[in-house]
Each structure stands twice: as C-alpha cells, then as structure tokens.
Amino acid sequence: MNDVTDTVLTPDTEQQLAEMVRAAHAQRTRLAIRGGGTRPYGNPVRADAVLQTSGLSGITLYDPGALTLVARAGTPLAEVEAALAAEGQMLPFEPMDHQGILGTTGTPTIGGVVATNASGPRRLKVGACRDSLIGVRFVTGEGHVVKNGGRVMKNVTGYDLVKLMAGSHGTLGVLSEVSFKVLPKPQSVATLVWSGLDDGAAVALLAAAMRSPYDVSGAAHDPASGRTLVRIEGLEQSVSYRAQALSQDLSSRGAAQIIEDDSAAIWADIRDARPLCDGQGDIWRICVKPSDGPRVVAAAGGHPALYDWQGGLVWLRMPQGTVLRDRIAEYPGHATLMRGTDKRAFQPEPMPVARLSQGLRTQFDPRGILNSGKMI
Amino acid sequence: MQMPDPNQAIIARKAHLVARLKQVLPEGAVIHSDNEVRAYECDALTAYKCPPLAAVLPATTAQVAAVLRICHEEAVPVVPRGSGTSLAGGALPTADAVILGVARLTEVIETDYDNRFIRVQTGRTNLSVTGAVEQDGFFYAPDPSSQLACAIAGNIAMNSGGAHCLKYGVTTNNLLGVTMVTMEGEIVEIGGAHMDSGGYDLLGLICGSEGQLGVVTEATLRIIAKPEGARPILLAFDANEVAGACVSDIIRAGLLPVAIEFMDRPCIAACERFAQAGYPDCEALLIVEVEGSDAEIDEQLAKIKAIAATHDPVEMRESKSEAESAAIWAGRKAAFGAMGQINDYMCLDGTIPVSELPFVLRRIRELSAEFGLDVANVFHAGDGNMHPLILFDANKPGDLNTCEALGAEILKLCVEVGGCLTGEHGVGIEKRDLMHVQFDAADLEMQVRVKDVFDPGWLLNPAKVFPLDATEARRAARDVPQRQTQDAAIA
Known part of the structure; x- marks a missing residue:
C-alpha cells in the first residue's frame, strides 16, 4: 500500500527514533511507520522512507500485583502475551490478529495493536484497547519525545492523549512505549451455543444475554454456521452456575448447548473474523448500535456477514468496489474498509469533527510526514 | 494560588454583556447582581473564592451555543460549572469571567436497555442517572463520593472515578458519546450509541479535559445490568505494610473485587467517633467487596479470607446480610464527614503503583511529623x-x-x-502549579496545543490545569481564530 521505497530506518532507542524523526521533519522526508507490518489497512501512505519500530523492543516493567505492564512499542505481541500468561494474566481486550483478513504475514507488535486500537470479543465487557491503555510515550512529527498517562490505572492528570494515540494509525506520533492495565485470566470459560436463529433473532438473544446479571464477556453470531455464541468467564463454580442460569433464562428462544471445555478456538475465529477471510471481495468493519447490526446487513444486501459485540460490530464481505456507505448511511456509526480499494478507507467525518481532527494532525505533525494520507 | 489579573476592560463592559446574554436566554437565566453572583464564587475547594462577572443557566444546547457565541465575540472568558462539587477548583471563576452552569439541563433524552445506554442532559446528577434505570435492573457504574450532588457534566470534565472502578472503570470507560458546544458556539456530535471512534478518539480527549475544550450538554452513557448481589468483608491488620501486601496478593490471585478500600488508624479512629461503626482496634483496615449470586459471593469471599489469613489479620468480618454490609460500609462512607467534624482538611488524590503502598504510607507519616499536621489515609487501594x-x-x-x-x-x-498527581479529582487550580513535577515542557506543550485546536482564543476555563507561565502568551493573545482559512485548507 506504500510507495516503493528502499530506505528503511530502524531505531534501537527512543532517542534514536526522535533524532530520525527530527531529521525527517527538517528535510520533509515522509515516513511510513511500520511495526510488524501485519495491519497495513487504511489509505495508501505517501512515503519517502519506512520507519521500522521493531528495534524498540522489550517489556520494561511488569508488576503483576498492580496489574500493570509497560513495553516498548516494537515488542512482539506474542512476547507480551506470554509474559502475562506466565503470571495467569492477560490483555483484557483480546486484540485481533489481522493477518487472516489482510493476507499478511509477520510479527504483530504491541505498538501496532495500539495504533489500530485492535480489540476483540471481550471489548463488549471490558472496553477496547484504548480502555486498557494507561500510558504512552511517543515522538511527534517534529521529533519531540512526549509522555502522557503513566503506569497507574487511575490518572486524570492533564489531557488524555493516551486515548488520542490509540487508533491514530501513526499519524499523530510514533509510539515508543505503551502501558496497560491487565486482568487476571479467567479460571474457567463456558460458551453457550444456539443454532439456527436468523440474524434478527440472534441479535435479540444477544441483547437479552447482555441484559442479564450474568456478566457476559462475549456475544457473537455467525450466520454462515448458524451459531449464536455467548461467553461466560470467571471462577469455576460461578461460571457453571451463570451458564446454567442464563441458558434457563433464555430457553424460550431455543435450547443452548453449553461448551464447558476449551472454547478458545471458537472465540479466536470470531476475533479474527475468520469466517469471512476466504473468498474474493472487499472486507468492511462496521460499528453501529448493536440492534442496528442486522438492519445494516440487510441494507448492504445480505452479503456474507459476521456479528460480534452483540451486533454492534459487523464484518461484511462485499463485491469489490461496492459503495457500501451510501447503502447504510441511515445507521449512525462508522464503516472502515479493511481490505479492498476505496478512496476513503476510514469513515469521512462531518465538518466540525473533520476540522478538529485536521487541527490535531497539524499540531502533532505540522509537516505531515507521519503516515501521510493514511487516515484522510 | 495565583489567578490571572482580571481584564478591567471586560468588567467595564458588564452591562452591555449582560444585556446581550439576556437577549438569548429566558427570564431569570442571567445572574448578574453582586449578591447573586456570590453563589458562584467557588466550588468545593472553598479556600479560593472570586465572584464571577455574571452567571448564566441555559436550558438547551442551542442556548449554550448562543451564550458561547456572544462570549466568543466579546472575548470574555467562560468557566463551565456542573454542580460545583470540584475539590480541585475546576469551577473557580475570575472577576472577568462568565460562569456557564448546566444545572437546568437535567432531562433524560433516551433510555435503551437492549443497547444498554442512556442519553441525558449533563446537568443531571450522577446518582439520578442510576435512579432513572435502577427499577429496570440497571445502573451507571462510576460512583464518585459526591454522586448525590455532582453533575454528569462535571464527571465528564474531570473523568471522575469512584470506589467501584477497579471492576467497572472510570467515566471515560463508560462514556459513548457527547454533544459538545465549542467556544465559538458550534455544536459538535461525537460518538453515539455505537462503540469506538471511526477516526481520532476525540471522545477520549474531551473526557477529563476539565471544561477547557468545550461545554458538554448531552451525553450517551453505558448502563450495566445490576449484579445479583454484593457483599463486603472487613479485614483488619496491625500494620499498613501488611494490609498493602494483602491487597497485592488478592489481585495476584486472580480475584477482581469491585472495590478494595483502605483506611489507616487516624481515619479509623475518626470514623469510629463519628459513625460508631464498631470497627476493630487496628492499624489498617480493608473493606473488600465482591459481586454475584450468593454462592458466587461465598466462593470469592472464601478465597479472600484464605489469602488474608496468611497475613495474620487482627480480625476478619464477613458480611452475611444487608444489615451487616451496611455496618461495614458505615464508617467508610462517613469518613469525609468524620474528618470534617474534627478539623478543616484538604483531600489529596494522587495515585501510586499498588506495590509502593507500604513505602508511601511510611513516607507520608514522616512528612506529617515534619510539617506538624496530622494526615489520615482513606483510599481506593x-x-x-x-x-x-x-x-x-x-x-x-x-x-x-x-x-x-x-x-x-x-x-x-x-x-x-x-504515580501521578491526581487520580480522579482533576488538576483544576489545586494541582496546576505542580504539573511540571509530572510533565516536562514538551509533554505540556502537546496538551496545550490540543487546547489551541479546540479553543484558539483561550477563553474556556483558561487559568486551569496548566501552570500560568506555560499559557501566558496564549491567554494574552486571545486572537480570533482563522476559521474560514482552516476550512478552506481541508476542502
């Protein structure tokens, strides 16, 4: 997606990173920011050089008793997850792996997770990547090192640039370090499965599950397999109690099969939108009010779809070049083109918001050298 | 605490300004007599007071926009105000400023249980948001101690927390969308009933911006299905360090209580005198609350007791009923009142890594002796x-x-x-001059530049959050933004 360029900058320290960006700013060299290169969605980047963050690697602090982890941005996600797993903990938001839908291969980095605000099924209960992110260090487009937030989970000191950096796709700064609030891994997991529901009935069932007091941590529907999935996590006895209670409460909507043994693979498939990966066409990721999910799919023409987040996250595979946003314009939310070619991969913003976004971009990267064009 | 000198030219134009504001607001919504403006001279940080030039109480977003347009044209500073419960001086006015209060914006606009949100006007109090949905089994999670009085507008401005955020997060984690009016009087819709932003996370930026980026008039808030029940256990220890270690062990064991509250001896003693909660005679006390069905609560409390037992507790008191739960919470909930009865007090709000708890408590004791003032500790451990x-x-x-x-x-x-200077109260004026302790010049510059984008004229709550010397040039310039040029550049 980037212009062909031979120059690859690979800083090993934050200081080197700052020097490189400062030089690029001075020479107006446009940089394509790259972590593991597994999530290259967005508009084509106009770049004169690649800035590769993989040299900025390593967990710098992990305090399991305080549920906090700090890592350099280029640290492989797998390294972070392994360190957490060794202490029975996890990143709460279940970051998705984009390699399946984008057909990329590489080593996903923790910085890439933050830059794309990548989140999975548990987002519904514990929030997105931005909700677990508690601190950042980054280098602005002028080459200044800036920190915001920190390593504590309650912090309202100054403006929250942490959330601004999450999902900014490297256009406001190059992340050098990120801090997270983490969570204990659930001791036990149960997945309730209903079969044969149509999209409307399935999403209504998911809404009912979320209205229950049983602390649901995943609510998805896969029309292809006809399966509607609800996940419950926690202490062992509690999980089996809640699974039974919920299944009983929802029995009028159909009988649920309860999977008590390992259902991790089922949820990894939902997380990574696996059911849509194969086959030709554009792939869209749409965020709407959950009950609008089935209406969006119908308005789009009923193409292969997958629902997560109770219906609030819709994945669609459409014939190449479909102008999807026109078809679903009446449903508030946003649609991102994940795979395919369209002039605007990100949802165009209405004017007051667009002006604020442009203003921020100009303040953080006055010469537009960071991932230029990616989000516009 | 220094505040900028008021602009005498603005004060001289008061009559003109009041007349203009009256043109766009209903009868009684412009408060300008010397006696009446005194009601807005401070918030809950009562050590600092200054009557504003005037106060306005608009009842609609359109009226808020009209007020801001006038103040922008007249280059008059505006200080937004929720219910005035800020402990940081977030709503402290200057003599040349107009207070914009949201107290008349109290409607519930929409309640949607299937999608688990409520949309309210932001003058509504925190507790009355839960009040609007609890009969249907829902609640709004952030629960600052002032929740009976504090407004959602102020909660958003300060990104308020509460006792239960260990499990449910703070305001920013429970905020889905806002209607905000910029200083120029432009109405901006950000977020909505859907999750996450399609572009930059402006919602995350606005939450906690202390009324400096815009005036939030409506908010879409996440509501959550109430758990079946909740019960606390009280754990008493003979040293702060031991209680701190116990907190860490509970968290490491994979338990996630909804609240872990900590009180030290001076605080326990004051609460006892005030509320007679029957707390044990000890150095440190934890109240740990868990949620779920009765059986689930029993399961979690049993695990917590087993962990606590390894720390030789002075006493463990598990609640078995609602009455016992209330008794355990009675002292903690009375803590601030109890302190107020003994003395004037200043309530700090720093956050530290949990693992540093014993060290920090020891240092606070040393500092307390050094300065000759008693310090009582009560906090979300x-x-x-x-x-x-x-x-x-x-x-x-x-x-x-x-x-x-x-x-x-x-x-x-x-x-x-x-850690950091403030975990949930905000910077306001109280911690403004300490910002350089946590941030260097480059860190502060990027925050200040965010305000440049939203409020180029530096009129909205301008003397807060940042050390005055860091913003002096900008406040002095008060240049009118080149809007048309900017729009043209984007198009």
Whole structure:
C-alpha cells in the first residue's frame, strides 16, 4: 500500500527514533511507520522512507500485583502475551490478529495493536484497547519525545492523549512505549451455543444475554454456521452456575448447548473474523448500535456477514468496489474498509469533527510526514 | 494560588454583556447582581473564592451555543460549572469571567436497555442517572463520593472515578458519546450509541479535559445490568505494610473485587467517633467487596479470607446480610464527614503503583511529623488511588500554607514512585502549579496545543490545569481564530 521505497530506518532507542524523526521533519522526508507490518489497512501512505519500530523492543516493567505492564512499542505481541500468561494474566481486550483478513504475514507488535486500537470479543465487557491503555510515550512529527498517562490505572492528570494515540494509525506520533492495565485470566470459560436463529433473532438473544446479571464477556453470531455464541468467564463454580442460569433464562428462544471445555478456538475465529477471510471481495468493519447490526446487513444486501459485540460490530464481505456507505448511511456509526480499494478507507467525518481532527494532525505533525494520507 | 489579573476592560463592559446574554436566554437565566453572583464564587475547594462577572443557566444546547457565541465575540472568558462539587477548583471563576452552569439541563433524552445506554442532559446528577434505570435492573457504574450532588457534566470534565472502578472503570470507560458546544458556539456530535471512534478518539480527549475544550450538554452513557448481589468483608491488620501486601496478593490471585478500600488508624479512629461503626482496634483496615449470586459471593469471599489469613489479620468480618454490609460500609462512607467534624482538611488524590503502598504510607507519616499536621489515609487501594486527608485549622494563620506545602510534598512523592498527581479529582487550580513535577515542557506543550485546536482564543476555563507561565502568551493573545482559512485548507 506504500510507495516503493528502499530506505528503511530502524531505531534501537527512543532517542534514536526522535533524532530520525527530527531529521525527517527538517528535510520533509515522509515516513511510513511500520511495526510488524501485519495491519497495513487504511489509505495508501505517501512515503519517502519506512520507519521500522521493531528495534524498540522489550517489556520494561511488569508488576503483576498492580496489574500493570509497560513495553516498548516494537515488542512482539506474542512476547507480551506470554509474559502475562506466565503470571495467569492477560490483555483484557483480546486484540485481533489481522493477518487472516489482510493476507499478511509477520510479527504483530504491541505498538501496532495500539495504533489500530485492535480489540476483540471481550471489548463488549471490558472496553477496547484504548480502555486498557494507561500510558504512552511517543515522538511527534517534529521529533519531540512526549509522555502522557503513566503506569497507574487511575490518572486524570492533564489531557488524555493516551486515548488520542490509540487508533491514530501513526499519524499523530510514533509510539515508543505503551502501558496497560491487565486482568487476571479467567479460571474457567463456558460458551453457550444456539443454532439456527436468523440474524434478527440472534441479535435479540444477544441483547437479552447482555441484559442479564450474568456478566457476559462475549456475544457473537455467525450466520454462515448458524451459531449464536455467548461467553461466560470467571471462577469455576460461578461460571457453571451463570451458564446454567442464563441458558434457563433464555430457553424460550431455543435450547443452548453449553461448551464447558476449551472454547478458545471458537472465540479466536470470531476475533479474527475468520469466517469471512476466504473468498474474493472487499472486507468492511462496521460499528453501529448493536440492534442496528442486522438492519445494516440487510441494507448492504445480505452479503456474507459476521456479528460480534452483540451486533454492534459487523464484518461484511462485499463485491469489490461496492459503495457500501451510501447503502447504510441511515445507521449512525462508522464503516472502515479493511481490505479492498476505496478512496476513503476510514469513515469521512462531518465538518466540525473533520476540522478538529485536521487541527490535531497539524499540531502533532505540522509537516505531515507521519503516515501521510493514511487516515484522510 | 495565583489567578490571572482580571481584564478591567471586560468588567467595564458588564452591562452591555449582560444585556446581550439576556437577549438569548429566558427570564431569570442571567445572574448578574453582586449578591447573586456570590453563589458562584467557588466550588468545593472553598479556600479560593472570586465572584464571577455574571452567571448564566441555559436550558438547551442551542442556548449554550448562543451564550458561547456572544462570549466568543466579546472575548470574555467562560468557566463551565456542573454542580460545583470540584475539590480541585475546576469551577473557580475570575472577576472577568462568565460562569456557564448546566444545572437546568437535567432531562433524560433516551433510555435503551437492549443497547444498554442512556442519553441525558449533563446537568443531571450522577446518582439520578442510576435512579432513572435502577427499577429496570440497571445502573451507571462510576460512583464518585459526591454522586448525590455532582453533575454528569462535571464527571465528564474531570473523568471522575469512584470506589467501584477497579471492576467497572472510570467515566471515560463508560462514556459513548457527547454533544459538545465549542467556544465559538458550534455544536459538535461525537460518538453515539455505537462503540469506538471511526477516526481520532476525540471522545477520549474531551473526557477529563476539565471544561477547557468545550461545554458538554448531552451525553450517551453505558448502563450495566445490576449484579445479583454484593457483599463486603472487613479485614483488619496491625500494620499498613501488611494490609498493602494483602491487597497485592488478592489481585495476584486472580480475584477482581469491585472495590478494595483502605483506611489507616487516624481515619479509623475518626470514623469510629463519628459513625460508631464498631470497627476493630487496628492499624489498617480493608473493606473488600465482591459481586454475584450468593454462592458466587461465598466462593470469592472464601478465597479472600484464605489469602488474608496468611497475613495474620487482627480480625476478619464477613458480611452475611444487608444489615451487616451496611455496618461495614458505615464508617467508610462517613469518613469525609468524620474528618470534617474534627478539623478543616484538604483531600489529596494522587495515585501510586499498588506495590509502593507500604513505602508511601511510611513516607507520608514522616512528612506529617515534619510539617506538624496530622494526615489520615482513606483510599481506593485496588487501583492505588490515594486520598490522604491533611488536617489543619483554617482560622490559624499560616496553617493553610503549611497544609498546601505538605500536600505538594505528598503529591511529589506519588509522582516519584511512578504515580501521578491526581487520580480522579482533576488538576483544576489545586494541582496546576505542580504539573511540571509530572510533565516536562514538551509533554505540556502537546496538551496545550490540543487546547489551541479546540479553543484558539483561550477563553474556556483558561487559568486551569496548566501552570500560568506555560499559557501566558496564549491567554494574552486571545486572537480570533482563522476559521474560514482552516476550512478552506481541508476542502
């Protein structure tokens, strides 16, 4: 997606990173920011050089008793997850792996997770990547090192640039370090499965599950397999109690099969939108009010779809070049083109918001050298 | 605490300004007599007072926009105000400023249980948001101590927390969308009933921006299905360090209580005298609350007891009923009132890494002796958000200064051990001049530049959050933004 360029900058320290960006700013060299290169969605980047963050690697602090982890941005996600797993903990938001839908291969980095605000099924209960992110260090487009937030989970000191950096796709700064609030891994997991529901009935069932007091941590529907999935996590006895209670409460909507043994693979498939990966066409990721999910799919023409987040996250595979946003314009939310070619991969913003976004971009990267064009 | 000198030219134009504001607001919504504006001279940080030029109480978003357009044209500073419960001076006016109060914006606009949100006007109080949905089994999770009085507008401005955020997060984690009016009077819709932003996370930026980026008039808030039940256990220890270690062990064991509250001896003693909660005679006390069905609560409390037992507790008191739960919470909930009865106090709000708890408590004791003022500690231990209460006598000359100096030392300590100046109260004016302890010039510059984008004229709550010297040039310039040029550049 980037212009062909031979120059690859690979800083090993934050200081080197700052020097490189400062030089690029001075020479107006446009940089394509790259972590593991597994999530290259967005508009084509106009770049004169690649800035590769993989040299900025390593967990710098992990305090399991305080549920906090700090890592350099280029640290492989797998390294972070392994360190957490060794202490029975996890990143709460279940970051998705984009390699399946984008057909990329590489080593996903923790910085890439933050830059794309990548989140999975548990987002519904514990929030997105931005909700677990508690601190950042980054280098602005002028080459200044800036920190915001920190390593504590309650912090309202100054403006929250942490959330601004999450999902900014490297256009406001190059992340050098990120801090997270983490969570204990659930001791036990149960997945309730209903079969044969149509999209409307399935999403209504998911809404009912979320209205229950049983602390649901995943609510998805896969029309292809006809399966509607609800996940419950926690202490062992509690999980089996809640699974039974919920299944009983929802029995009028159909009988649920309860999977008590390992259902991790089922949820990894939902997380990574696996059911849509194969086959030709554009792939869209749409965020709407959950009950609008089935209406969006119908308005789009009923193409292969997958629902997560109770219906609030819709994945669609459409014939190449479909102008999807026109078809679903009446449903508030946003649609991102994940795979395919369209002039605007990100949802165009209405004017007051667009002006604020442009203003921020100009303040953080006055010469537009960071991932230029990616989000516009 | 220094505030900028008021602009005398603005004060001289008061009659003109009041007349213009009256044209766009209903009868009685413009408060301008010397007596009446006094009601807005301070918030809950009562040590600092200054009557504003005028106060306005618009009842619709359109009226808020009209007020801001006028103030923008007249280059008059505006200080937004929720219910005035800020402990940081977030709503403290200057003599040349208009207070914009949201107290008349109290409607519930939409309630949607299937999608689990409520949309309200932001003058509505925190507790009455839960009040609007609890009969249907829902609640709004952030629960600051002032929740009976504080407004959602203020909660958003300060990104308020509460006792239960260990499990449910703070305001920013429960906010889905806002209607905001910029200083120029432009109405901006951000977010909505859907999750996440399609572009930059402006919602995350606005939440916690202390009324400096815009006036939020409506908010879409996440509501959550109430758990089946909740019960606390009280754990008493003979040393702060031991209680701190117990907190860490509970968290490491994979349990996630909804609240872990910590009180030290001075605080326990004051609460006992005030509320007669029957707390044990001990150095440190934890109240740990868990949620779920009865059986689930029993399962979690059993695990917590087993962990606590390894720390030789003085006493463990598990609640078995609602009455026992209330008794355990009685003292904690009375803590601030109890302190207020003994003395004037200043409530700090730094956050520290939980693992630094024993060290920080020891240092606070040393500092307390050094400055000659007592400090009682009550705080949310699970997330490291401390609330040291410094006791002083407002009538004793010099005591407030000593108290502020001690407070500054304690907050510096919080930053030194890896924490921050404020966990949930906000910077306001109270911590404004300490910002350089946590941030260097480049860090502050990028925050200040965010305000440049939203409020180029630096009119909205301008003397807060940032050290005055860091913003002086911008406040002095008060240049009218080149809007048309910017729009043209994007198009």
